[in-house]
Amino acid sequence: MTTMTQDFCLTDQELADFKERGYAGPFKLYEPEEMNEQFQKLRPKLLSLKNSIYNVGNNKPEHSSISNYDRHLDVAFLADHISRPEITDRVASTLGSDILCWRSEFFPKYPGSEGTDWHQANNFSAVTSSKKPQIEWTDGPRFQGALTVWTAFTESTIANGCLQFIPGTHNTMYYDETKNLKYNEEIIDQMEKDGSKRGFFGYDYRQLQVDPDWKPDESKAVSMVMKPGEFIIFWSTLMHASHPHTSGDMRLGYTVRYLPTSAKVFPYSTSLEEYGGKGSLENYGAVLVSGKDTYKHNKYRTETTLGHPFTTR
Numbered sequence: 001m002t003t004m005t006q007d008f009c010l011t012d013q014e015l016a017d018f019k020e021r022g023y024a025g026p027f028k029l030y031e032p033e034e035m036n037e038q039f040q041k042l043r044p045k046l047l048s049l050k051n052s053i054y055n056v057g058n059n060k061p062e063h064s065s066i067s068n069y070d071r072h073l074d075v076a077f078l079a080d081h082i083s084r085p086e087i088t089d090r091v092a093s094t095l096g097s098d099i100l101c102w103r104s105e106f107f108p109k110y111p112g113s114e115g116t117d118w119h120q121a122n123n124f125s126a127v128t129s130s131k132k133p134q135i136e137w138t139d140g141p142r143f144q145g146a147l148t149v150w151t152a153f154t155e156s157t158i159a160n161g162c163l164q165f166i167p168g169t170h171n172t173m174y175y176d177e178t179k180n181l182k183y184n185e186e187i188i189d190q191m192e193k194d195g196s197k198r199g200f201f202g203y204d205y206r207q208l209q210v211d212p213d214w215k216p217d218e219s220k221a222v223s224m225v226m227k228p229g230e231f232i233i234f235w236s237t238l239m240h241a242s243h244p245h246t247s248g249d250m251r252l253g254y255t256v257r258y259l260p261t262s263a264k265v266f267p268y269s270t271s272l273e274e275y276g277g278k279g280s281l282e283n284y285g286a287v288l289v290s291g292k293d294t295y296k297h298n299k300y301r302t303e304t305t306l307g308h309p310f311t312t313r
Contacts, residue, residue: 008089015093022170023234029086029151030229038077039153039228039252045075046106051305054272054279066277070284072104072256073301076308082256083289083311087149090233091258091290095147098261098291100298102135102146109161109251114189114197115244117205118166118216119175121145121236126177126208127275132268138297139262145170145236146257152226153252161245163224163232163253166216169239174216175208182207185276194218197244201275216241261293288312 010024018024030038049055049067051074072078081087082101091099107116122145123133137144156162183202191199193206194215206212216239223243224232234240236257245251259265265286266272272279285301290313293300303309 008086010090010093018094018233021165021167022238023165023167023232024090025232026152026224026226026230027086027090027232028227028229029084029231032155032228035153035229042075042077042153046071053283053305066272066274066279068106069272069279070104071106072101072287072304073283073285074305076304076306078104078254079287079304079308079310081151081254082287083313085313087231087256088290088313091147091149094233095258095260096291098293099258099289100261100263100265100293100300101287101289102257102259102263102265104254104256107150107253107255109242109245109253111160111245111248111250112189113161113245114191114199115161116240116242117191117193117198117200118218118239118241119200119205120169120173120239122173122177124177124236126175126179126181127183127203128269129273130269131178134266134269134272135259136264136267137260137262138264138295144263146259147233148236149231149233149256149258150224151231151254151256152228153254154228154250156224156226156251156253157248158223158225158243159246160248160251161243162226162251164221164241164243165224165234166218166220166239167222169216170235170237173237174210174214174239175205176210177208179208181205183274183276198241258289261288261291261298262295264297267297 052067053073054067125133286298
């Protein structure tokens with residue numbers, strides 16, 4: 001175990017802005033040329049799902065959408081990425097030094113794809129078939145969410161579907177994750193809201209609104225244009241969305257979600273079922289990326305499925 005550095009912690013001003021807005025960044029992690037080179041090396045590994053934890057040992061079909069979750073658990077570059085000090089130092093500025101990586105996901109957006117609808121996530125129960133929380137804080141306020149780090153693996157522009165935030169919305173939940181959210185694959189890329197092509201991966205997120213007549217104030221939205229290799233940090237409870245992809249090549253973002261070690265991960269589940277996919281959590285484990293865990297709530301992995309060790313700072 002190595003000691004957490006202080007080299008990349010948020011400054012007092014950055015921390016104050018983060019508390020007010022709910023996000024910080026973008027920050028540079030890789031030079032654009034380096035990110036482009038790494039992406040080309042990664043592509044064949046990402047296309048092969050045989051070492052994904054949701055396929056290894058439990059015979060899950062490779063076309064399952066769950067199979068491409070948590071690829072940091074089988075791809076060495078991603079295993080190192082989640083504990084880069086440029087990321088973990090900044091995350092520690094808000095969560096404290098004892099941090100785990102709960103989940104990672106890829107978000108590709110192809111030409112013609114809809115924008116992601118405005119949404120918030122607190123305990124991530126809305127899209128699960130069981131409606132049980134996927135994460136649970138054991139201390140602090142009623143809701144917290146997860147701290148999300150979104151890295152641009154390709155250029156991210158308004159035209160190809162970059163992220164959008166509504167600053168300051170992270171302290172109020174406008175959606176009720178206990179409500180019924182129905183998955184329908186046929187509505188993907190088929191929905192239009194207020195003149196914009198928006199959906200939520202086969203769900204209509206409006207079904208969760210606390211007030212059915214409420215609409216997000218898009219006049220306050222900001223667009224997160226990013227270069228390859230840049231990342232941004234935000235609360236999952238911050239109102240966020242993405243633009244539709246109207247031109248250019250595929251846009252790819254990689255999201256990593258962090259929690260304090262005091263939180264519980266998958267406290268009520270042995271499988272993961274959402275977005276039309278299903279996978280056993282038998283081979284899953286959180287990754288301790290900073291500090292130590294004195295709570296012992298969670299199961300951890302210390303190496304990838306191919307034997308690459310994780311680093312704890």
